[in-house]
Amino acid sequence: xxxxxxxxxxxxxxxxxxxxxxxxxxxxxxxxxxxGSGGDAGGEGTTQTVRLxxxxxxxxxxxxxxxxxxxxxxxxxLKEFEKRTGARVSYxxxxxxxxNYIGTKIAGGSPPDVAMLQQVGALxxxxxxxxxxxxxxxxxxxxxxxxxxxxxxxxxxxGTQYGVYFKTANKxxxxxxxxxxxxxxxxxxxxxxxxxxxxxxxxASGVTPLSVGGADGWTLTDWFENVYLSQAGPxxxxxxxxxxxxxxxxxxxxxxxTLAGLFGKPDTIAGGAAGALQTEFPTxxxxxxxxxxxxxxxxxxxxxxxxxxxxxxxxxxxxxxxVFPFPAVDGGEPPVVTGGDVAVALxxxxxxxxxxxxxxxxxxxxxxxxxxGFLSPNKSLDPAAYPNDVQRGIAKxxxxxxxxxxxxxxxxxxxxxxxxxxxxxxxxxxxxxxNPKDIAGTQARLEADAAKAYANGx
Numbered sequence: 001x002x003x004x005x006x007x008x009x010x011x012x013x014x015x016x017x018x019x020x021x022x023x024x025x026x027x028x029x030x031x032x033x034x035x036g037s038g039g040d041a042g043g044e045g046t047t048q049t050v051r052l053x054x055x056x057x058x059x060x061x062x063x064x065x066x067x068x069x070x071x072x073x074x075x076x077x078l079k080e081f082e083k084r085t086g087a088r089v090s091y092x093x094x095x096x097x098x099x100n101y102i103g104t105k106i107a108g109g110s111p112p113d114v115a116m117l118q119q120v121g122a123l124x125x126x127x128x129x130x131x132x133x134x135x136x137x138x139x140x141x142x143x144x145x146x147x148x149x150x151x152x153x154x155x156x157x158x159g160t161q162y163g164v165y166f167k168t169a170n171k172x173x174x175x176x177x178x179x180x181x182x183x184x185x186x187x188x189x190x191x192x193x194x195x196x197x198x199x200x201x202x203x204a205s206g207v208t209p210l211s212v213g214g215a216d217g218w219t220l221t222d223w224f225e226n227v228y229l230s231q232a233g234p235x236x237x238x239x240x241x242x243x244x245x246x247x248x249x250x251x252x253x254x255x256x257x258t259l260a261g262l263f264g265k266p267d268t269i270a271g272g273a274a275g276a277l278q279t280e281f282p283t284x285x286x287x288x289x290x291x292x293x294x295x296x297x298x299x300x301x302x303x304x305x306x307x308x309x310x311x312x313x314x315x316x317x318x319x320x321x322x323v324f325p326f327p328a329v330d331g332g333e334p335p336v337v338t339g340g341d342v343a344v345a346l347x348x349x350x351x352x353x354x355x356x357x358x359x360x361x362x363x364x365x366x367x368x369x370x371x372x373g374f375l376s377p378n379k380s381l382d383p384a385a386y387p388n389d390v391q392r393g394i395a396k397x398x399x400x401x402x403x404x405x406x407x408x409x410x411x412x413x414x415x416x417x418x419x420x421x422x423x424x425x426x427x428x429x430x431x432x433x434x435n436p437k438d439i440a441g442t443q444a445r446l447e448a449d450a451a452k453a454y455a456n457g458x
Contacts, residue, residue, distance in 0.1 A: 048084070049380070050142060050361035056086035058351040063092045063101065064116035064341065068282065069308045073371040080367050081358050087351045097420045099125055102346065106131060113352040116341045117163070119411040119419045120154060123342055127157040133345040135161040136353040142360035146380040150403030155342050163342035166359040167368070168377045169303035170394055171222050171337045171408060172326040175285070175310070176300075179293040179320065180207050186298075188324040190334075192227075195327045196262065202298045203267055210262075210269050211297035213284030214276035214433050217426025219302060221410040221418070222337065224429060228255040229406060230332035241409045243454045247446035253439060258329060260436035270297040273434050285309035289321050301326070303339065304394045308373020318390050336401070339408040340377070369395075417453035424449045 066074050071093055078089045094101045098115060099122050105111050111131070117123050126132040135143070140161050143152050147165070155163030174195075181187070184205035189195040199209035213219045229237045232251040239245045240252070262268060269276050270287065279287075285306050287296040290313050300306065307317055315321045328334045343359050345352040358364045365376040369385035379399050386392040398405075410418035410425055417424035425446060432442040 049363055052085050052354050054086055055351045058087045060087055060089045060351045061112045062114045063094055063112040067093045073368045077364050077367045099415050111346045113347045113349050114355050115344055115346055118341055119415055121413050122415050123163055124157050131346055132162045139356040139360050142357055146378045148403050151377045163344045164356050164360045165340045165342050165377050168338055168340035168375050169305055171303040171339050172226050172335050173323050174299055174301045175306050175323045177288055177295055177298050178322050180298040183293050189327050191327050192329040208270045208297045211284040211288045211300040212269050212276040213279050213281035215279055216281045217430050219281055220429035221425055225337050225409045226326045226335045227258050227329050229335040230329040231255055241412045243450055247450055248443045252443055256439045263433055264436035282309050286313050289313040289315035304375045305373050311372055317388055337408055338405050414453040417450050
């Protein structure tokens with residue numbers, strides 16, 4: 001049984017969405033005041049609220065999936081850790097399935113010291129394989145001080161604390177090009193039906209409504225999860241996440257049919273299905289906010305981290321680029337799905353535990369928060385650390401939600417089904433994007449792959 005927040009209520013769906021809407025509505029420029037507690041880009045001046053040991057001469061290797069701007073931002077966090085401890089940290093980005101990468105490194109006798117895992121299921125599997133090391137007393141003290149019980153539980157397995165959720169995400173957001181909306185006379189939709197109408201209005205103005213990063217299958221799982229959570233409700237969401245109901249269930253049929261009503265419409269997706277399947281996530285964002293009032297698409301769906309990709313364009317957040325909550329589907333509540341990266345020690349090095357302690361503190365979160373494209377579940381982080389009102393509003397909504405949230409469904413599943421490129425759910429939904437009419441076939445493939453993954457334990 002996975003240690004997740006799946007039995008909690010979804011009051012967050014209303015609380016977070018409402019807070020987000022207010023934050024965005026009040027956002028008139030490209031950012032508010034610069035965050036004082038975030039320090040400057042290099043972490044200079046970051047308030048020190050946690051004591052770290054001196055680790056002169058110790059070397060530490062950290063592995064995560066982050067590249068590009070995210071790698072640059074995380075490197076600043078690691079530089080701050082080096083500055084405070086004297087340790088030397090090397091960062092290795094990997095695009096391989098994380099457990100496969102770690103297993104290969106362990107087999108070769110050179111495991112990374114700390115890994116940033118993206119799936120709850122991957123954390124459990126790392127523990128079951130005896131790779132993960134329990135968190136130390138100092139890390140647990142920081143977690144107790146700075147994190148709600150729900151986020152602590154997500155980093156625990158069978159009552160033992162292993163991980164620190166350093167970076168999280170609100171994955172229920174749709175970002176849009178304001179110039180396109182203004183030209184088309186479109187407004188922010190609050191329901192799925194209104195989203196379809198908005199898409200038609202934008203298409204009639206001469207701009208393709210949606211940009212989809214279909215080359216990265218995880219974006220398609222997020223589309224499905226948001227529709228499913230709102231439409232089927234939290235209890236079915238929890239049961240499907242545990243594979244207590246099959247992917248051939250009528251509730252899945254309904255969700256895929258709903259998605260097909262958007263994906264299957266002509267001229268709705270930039271480049272069509274074929275183009276979307278060749279489009280990686282970062283490009284799906286940047287092509288929405290380049291080209292003035294005639295970009296390749298008007299809207300792009302994904303989490304708060306989209307802002308770091310928008311920053312690679314000339315669009316100003318809050319002015320040229322705005323955001324609205326994922327709309328409610330068929331009378332359900334507006335969904336709020338979260339995801340996150342959990343830091344886990346894989347060696348007994350004191351430096352590995354010290355890094356986990358640092359990552360559990362508001363000090364580390366403040367360094368990345370100042371860069372943008374980051375959301376922290378750390379309730380002790382000063383919201384002023386975020387660089388603009390859009391991100392500040394999203395962060396406040398997350399913290400205000402407390403333990404009432406739903407974690408990314410695919411990240412709760414065995415990695416071979418929910419988190420591996422070219423396999424399982426990622427591949428089935430990519431095939432579905434290519435042929436949205438094949439709902440029954442998609443469900444059959446999803447169920448066959450899920451049954452195999454759960455039977456094999458991942």
